[in-house]
Amino acid sequence: MVSGISLKELAAELNLAPSTVSRALNDSYEISEQTKKRVLSMAEKLNYHPNPFARSLRENKSKTIAVIIPERINNFFAQVMDGIESITQEHGYHLLVYSTHEDLEKEKKIVNLLLNGRADAIVMSISSQTSDISHLKKLYDRGLPILFFDRICSEIPTTKFITNDFQSTLEATRHLIQQGCKRPAFLMLSEDISITKERHRGFLAALKEAGIEHNPAFSKVCCQKEETNIEILTELLSRADRPDGILASVEKLALASYHAAKKLKMRIPGELKVISFSNMGIAGLLNPSLTTIIQPACTIGEECAKILIKKLTKPNQPDLPNEVITIPSKLIIRESTLAE
Amino acid sequence: MVSGISLKELAAELNLAPSTVSRALNDSYEISEQTKKRVLSMAEKLNYHPNPFARSLRENKSKTIAVIIPERINNFFAQVMDGIESITQEHGYHLLVYSTHEDLEKEKKIVNLLLNGRADAIVMSISSQTSDISHLKKLYDRGLPILFFDRICSEIPTTKFITNDFQSTLEATRHLIQQGCKRPAFLMLSEDISITKERHRGFLAALKEAGIEHNPAFSKVCCQKEETNIEILTELLSRADRPDGILASVEKLALASYHAAKKLKMRIPGELKVISFSNMGIAGLLNPSLTTIIQPACTIGEECAKILIKKLTKPNQPDLPNEVITIPSKLIIRESTLAE
DNA sequence: TATAATTTCGAAAACGTTTGCGTATTTCTT
């Protein structure tokens, strides 16, 4: 009922063998043009649609790619998804999408779900809580092509896409200092993941370069809960020696900073300058407009998909090379970092 | 290689028949506790994972639900997705996600892709360009459970989730008028789709109620391109008898209004009041903060998923009833509609 | 014209599950 007519039934209708019909539908050279026409038109007439599971079972591939992201309500990841889909859709691939909500346990469950071959490949960005990577190792050992982006897992030897985190944070921090910041703070979701480390490194390098001694308490690890983050930041900004600038390594932390500043009636950029990694389209409409480091999200998605499609569709492709591909971010200066 | 050991091989390893192993793994009453243990532990040891396609083929169901949305970079749809996933994941269902990018042709292609049973059910919000619905009819006729939310398709007799669009728009428009608006405008993406009609109806009702004569030119159909929308709005706001209030039926149109106002150096809310349907978390941080009608996105997603799961997992379930379920939106008043 | 080559198609196995049915062994009746 739900599943329509089968190839076998279609063949019976045509007085042909299933094998012949299959070949005709797949445009095999072994079938005469005449019967091809006949088969095609009958298939059309009877509304035949090949069963994807029978095909997957036989071919041992699913024409499906799984994408695992830490959260959906985030412009960066949404844009990456769009980029991936734009390429995969052209090649008839389907997208299985999972969100970990930055939760390691959820990530493990999802990854285990993919151990059975449901997807031909995986592209993912690990959660900020992912320190143990045994589940990813298991996936890799199974031979499934994995591709990481942004939040990459260095221990797995495969292709990874990132932006120039060190360099862009370096420049962003330089910009803060140039605009008059003496005591910038760095906000992150976790100390463990790769990009945070890189960004932090870039931040510290800029401070050192400028001869600013860094207060370790100004490298702040935040969490998922917005309210908690606002509390953390309110406290940080209430100190006597409070920071006068903030570099948020994640969009949501910039917003928490705005909220905290609002709560404390602290003027941005007058008393506090803020800059953030973010792909928000409306950064320019915030009060004040937010200086951002924009990541080439769509391009990252497209490039991931291209590599995967190549690997999956061309025969005898080698494993994904163990390399890190860097695509530069862009600093967009707006009001939140203006010198007075 | 990629796909691990099969049930048959597992059975051989245990000196049991495949049928016995299958039953043991599925905890059948026909199998002794002792052999169950034996099978389970061996399955664990050999890292056995059942092939989902073989199972789908045999059972004629895929444990997969397809979700079709008009765009990803939209907080409402992202939240709905999260709501859906939170329920389906518990029941072992996978999510196939597609974005139409508000494009009817793309929507048709995607829908046709789902005609073959790849998904057990579909939950979707149609594109703003969807006037012809033959593709949806085809899907429905195939017997596939479909569920619509927000952008619903009235012609298909199935369950639909919406918010109280008429009522909330009525109240929002009343609010605009109360705050002093004499000539409010209504912005939409399309005249064709259901919710736009409802919202427009609510808008007009409030005007009538207040004895305001409506200028048809103030019911403006916009498009997908942000730049074009800004131009349209700039033009609208430059008229001698320009609107003094805007009700945007879609988030992106509110932002375009902000941009246009900025361009014209028009003060919000002083010279122009703005209110919008939107689930942006940061509406409160805009300049000025944006009065919004928040839709219960997460709840909508959860309810959709619950109904679907019930239909798919319980035996002998009736077809999804042809009814429209309404979940109320909430008006959050912020600065953008403050009277002077 | 006889043979080889080509074209066109069919039979059957295989992918990895689940399940109806049959059967051997054990346990329960009286």
Add this chain to the structure above:
DNA sequence: AAGAAATACGCAAACGTTTTCGAAATTATA
């Protein structure tokens, strides 16, 4: 103790494809 019932498992078919191999029928070759 002999038959009935319950327990525990195996055989084989089925789901809908694709593909290997083989075999007709047609055409080209010598």
